[in-house]
Amino acid sequence: MNYRIECEYERLSEAEDRSKPREKLERLGIGALTDAELLMLIIGSGSIRRPVDAIAKDLLAALDTAPSASPEDIMLIPGVGKAKASAVAAALEFGRRRSGKKPRTVSSPEDVYREVRHYASREQEHLVVVILNGAHEAIGTFVATIGLLNKTIIHPREVYAEAIHKRAAAIAIAHNHPSGSIEPSEDDKDVTGRIASAGHILGIKLLDHIIFTEDRYYSFLEHGLL
Numbered sequence: 001m002n003y004r005i006e007c008e009y010e011r012l013s014e015a016e017d018r019s020k021p022r023e024k025l026e027r028l029g030i031g032a033l034t035d036a037e038l039l040m041l042i043i044g045s046g047s048i049r050r051p052v053d054a055i056a057k058d059l060l061a062a063l064d065t066a067p068s069a070s071p072e073d074i075m076l077i078p079g080v081g082k083a084k085a086s087a088v089a090a091a092l093e094f095g096r097r098r099s100g101k102k103p104r105t106v107s108s109p110e111d112v113y114r115e116v117r118h119y120a121s122r123e124q125e126h127l128v129v130v131i132l133n134g135a136h137e138a139i140g141t142f143v144a145t146i147g148l149l150n151k152t153i154i155h156p157r158e159v160y161a162e163a164i165h166k167r168a169a170a171i172a173i174a175h176n177h178p179s180g181s182i183e184p185s186e187d188d189k190d191v192t193g194r195i196a197s198a199g200h201i202l203g204i205k206l207l208d209h210i211i212f213t214e215d216r217y218y219s220f221l222e223h224g225l226l
Contacts, residue, residue, distance in 0.1 A: 021033050021037035021038070021040050021041050022041065024037065025041070034118070034121040035060055035118050035119075035121065036053070036056045036057055036060050036121060037056075039056040039059055039060055039088070040052050040053060040056045042087055042088055042091050043055055043056055043059070043080075043084050043087070043088070044084075044087075046079060047078075047079035047080075047081075049078070049079065050078055050079035054079070055077065055078075055079040055080060055084075057123075058077045058078070058079075059074065059077055059080065059088065060122075061146075062074070062077060063092075064119075064122075064126060064143045064146065065143060065146070067092075067142070068092075069089075069092075070089065071085040071086055071088075071089045072085075074088050074089060103133070103137035103138050103139050104137065104138050105135065105136055105137050105138075106130065106132055106136050106137070106138050106172065106207075107136055109208055109210060109217065109219035109221060109222055110217075112130055112172045112174055112207075112208055112210050112219075113174070113210055113212055113217045115130050115138055115141055115174075116128045116130065116141070116174040116176075116210065116212065117212065117214070119143075119174075119176050119212075120176050120212055120213050120214040121214065122176055122178065123178055124146050124147060124178065125146070125147060125175050125176060125177065125178065126143050126145075126146050126175060126176055127143065127144045127145045127146075127154065127159070127173060127174075127175045128141060128142070128143055128144070128173065128174045128175065129141070129142055129143075129144050129159055129162065129163065129171055129172075129173050130171060130172045130173070130174070131162060131163050131166055131168045131171055132168060132169060132170045132171060132172065132207070133167075133168065133169055134169040136169075136170065136207075139166055139168070140162060140166055140168075142162055144158045144159050144173075145158060154191050154194075154195075156194060156195050156198035156199075159171070159173065159195050159198075160198060160199065160202055160204060163204050164202065164204070168204050169204065169205070170204060170205040170206070170207050171199065171204060171205075171206055171207065172206070172207045172208045172209070172210065173192075173195065173206065173208075173209050173210070174209065174210035174211070174212060174217075175188075175209075175210075175211060175212075176211075176212055176213065177211055177212070177213055180213055182211045182212065182213060182216055182217060182218040183211075183218065184209075184211055184218065184220070184225070188209070188211065189225065192206075192209045192220055192225065192226065195209075196226060206226065207221065207226075208220055208221040208226060209221075209225075209226065
């Protein structure tokens with residue numbers, strides 16, 4: 001049996017050579033923080049073997065694939081004990097309870113970018129699906145796959161499964177480019193064509209595919225590729 005050791009070994013104020021989200025919050029406001037930085041604030045400190053930013057990175061990857069992770073699931077991440085897992089689970093539940101506002105309308109590539117922009121800081125490519133109802137309101141957003149986009153990895157069923165479940169009228173897809181480039185690759189174009197064709201058969205239209213970084217995006221629709 002391994003002991004779970006939590007201590008004040010490395011608090012945010014002591015994390016040398018790393019981003020300090022508290023100072024960034026004070027300078028730029030809460031909206032300027034990345035998802036990982038928000039998690040660092042929630043976690044508060046690292047463990048005796050792992051710094052807080054490493055724990056936040058692993059936690060973010062876990063939540064990308066399982067947004068409703070339980071405290072028990074969160075505790076599987078090295079460096080996360082019962083107290084930290086409870087704090088994260090409580091923050092997630094509080095956010096869900098307070099987010100009962102009217103869905104936002106998606107009527108342009110910029111609207112899609114607004115829904116997915118916070119994924120830009122991920123170190124791997126994330127294919128994000130924005131699910132839309134008949135009024136083109138965003139009724140859900142989820143990560144379909146993580147990793148390079150190519151036809152051997154991406155299957156339309158992974159993209160449309162949740163959209164079918166929610167009786168969606170349309171979807172938009174987007175993926176981040178950690179390299180900083182927003183130009184589509186041939187694989188990007190091929191995957192987009194396959195997903196659009198599948199949507200035509202299902203009656204769920206693919207409105208756009210956005211390639212994005214933290215400060216700009218490329219729209220397949222705007223460039224005549226859809």
